[in-house]
Amino acid sequence: MDVKALWTTRDVALSVHRGFRVMGLFTHGFLAGYAVWNIIVIYILAGNQLSTLSNLLEQYKALAYPAQSFLYLLLAISTVSAFDRIDLAKASVAVRGFLTLDPAAIASFLYFVALILSLSQQMTSDRINLYTPPSENGSLWTAGAEEQILQPWIVVNLVVALLVGLSWLFLSYRPELDHSEELMFHAEVEEFPQLDKGLNVQS
Numbered sequence: 001m002d003v004k005a006l007w008t009t010r011d012v013a014l015s016v017h018r019g020f021r022v023m024g025l026f027t028h029g030f031l032a033g034y035a036v037w038n039i040i041v042i043y044i045l046a047g048n049q050l051s052t053l054s055n056l057l058e059q060y061k062a063l064a065y066p067a068q069s070f071l072y073l074l075l076a077i078s079t080v081s082a083f084d085r086i087d088l089a090k091a092s093v094a095v096r097g098f099l100t101l102d103p104a105a106i107a108s109f110l111y112f113v114a115l116i117l118s119l120s121q122q123m124t125s126d127r128i129n130l131y132t133p134p135s136e137n138g139s140l141w142t143a144g145a146e147e148q149i150l151q152p153w154i155v156v157n158l159v160v161a162l163l164v165g166l167s168w169l170f171l172s173y174r175p176e177l178d179h180s181e182e183l184m185f186h187a188e189v190e191e192f193p194q195l196d197k198g199l200n201v202q203s
Helices: 009-046 051-082 090-100 103-120 122-129 146-173 180-192 193-202
Strands: none
Touching: 009 051, 009 146, 051 103, 051 122, 051 146, 090 103, 103 122, 103 146, 122 146
16 A cells, blocks of 8 residues: 555645635635725715715615625635734744744734724624614714714725735735745654654665
8 A cells, every 4th residue: 555645634734724825815816806896986985075975875885784794704714814824833933924024924914903993893884784864763873973983984994905905915926925834844844754764774
């Protein structure tokens, strides 16, 4: 029986890791495009200098939940994928990556910040989804308060679009960069040095 034909646990782990890396790379690009599309739609509906915020609320309220939920999903996958490249299991390697401005480390930090910023605006997204004109009874919105509530939400969405775009650029510059796989591979090579020497002596 050929021993090399058998898959070890590490082989399976590396195969799954590489598959997730490919899926993550696709998700990074899709997220960047989706975030840009989202902010363009928001600014078009908001009008010049945010002059038609009521139109934004009327038109975007049907998109608020699905659009923001899909954004959170893509951000979560992208954040995990980016952090998976810097191997958090070894803190010294991860810290060195941040200090040396490693592209994977920078992208991980930017994705994490974007995720936190998006989550911070969840209450506003809920209010947009439940929007009814202020003149109606039971409305969560008061007349004249649209700009005060929506301006920070729009700015956060713009910042998120910029952060995920920069993160995608950092990762696409060196898509093969993956410190986790490097450390897993080296661990496999260093695990059986004596066994390799013994086989060479017998041959």
